[in-house]
Amino acid sequence: MLPPHSHKSKYTEPTQSGEVDEHHREIWQDALNPQPPKRPLVYYVENHNGSIGYAEAAIDFKILTVELLPRLDPQQLGNWMCPVLYLARQTVELCLKALFERVTDKDPVADKRLLGKHDLSALWLTSREWLSQHDYPILTDARLGSANYLVESLHAVDPTGDLFRFAQSKQLRFNKKKSCDRVGVSFDEFPSAFTQTVDLLQHWESVLFREDLCKEQGWEKDPSFNRDAYPKLGHALG
Known part of the structure; x- marks a missing residue:
């Protein structure tokens, strides 16, 4: 019935x-x-x-995730851990793929197969190293430590992207499948690390996108985007 x-x-x-x-x-x-x-x-x-792409979808996911991050507070009633962390991880993955897709547009040698996987670590390390090697000053970004820390943590706990999505992962730990009800977060750090990571990824994706747009439009200087407008090491984050 x-x-x-x-x-x-x-x-x-x-x-x-x-x-x-x-x-x-x-x-x-x-x-x-x-x-x-x-x-x-x-x-x-x-x-x-x-059609929209990774970057545009990431904006939508970020808006919802930021609204729900307070639900991770241990004082909140209910079990919000799995759905909120799913949204957070998905947002980071979309941002990483948006950035890496820009890298592949500029470098035909870059392995596009990463776009079809959920390997946050590989997406991040490949994009970060490419930017650094091609004289994009990402290593001077004050948010870099938070990005390294968050991607490392998300990848360590959910390397295949199925733990928060399906409640149980194919990954084994302690001789059993990982279960999302075992996951915790350091609430005093996670919201800030999430915001800084997403902002960093969106900035450097925009740097590559606007660079190509300037060439396409024949602009000597971008009229509406400042690639140097990011918090730098040695300066306090806002």
Whole structure:
């Protein structure tokens, strides 16, 4: 028996690319139809604009994660650890992939296969070393210590990205699969480390993006982005 508020499934096999079905529409269809059909609970509308990427998705995840970070306070009631850490890890992974994707755009030798994996450590170390070796002063960024620390911690506890997503990981520890209800955070440090890490990754991704944009537009100087506007070692973080 289905619950009284549910609907019988009308699931059909996915159609070929470009075809319209109950769950896939083009933006102009409803405008041309004086009586558009009722939309399903979840649907996909093709608007023929440019698609978002890792960087844009990371902004959305960051907004929600920052709002929920106070729930990790040990004084809070309820078990928020798994969902909030899932969002935090996903945000960091999206930021890392956004940065590494920019690296691959500039360096054909970079291993693009990393974009299809969940290896935070490899994404971070590869991107950081590439930036440093190509004279981008990321090593002078005052947030670098927090980024190193957070990525190391997330990767050590959840190296395959399945612990917070599926409650149990394929990774073994103490002769059993890891379980997300065993995970804790240092609440006095985690929110700040998360924010600093994401801000650092977004800044250096933007440096590479705006550099290419300047070349594309023929600008000698970027009119709306300052690549040197980041906290530097030796200066207090705001």
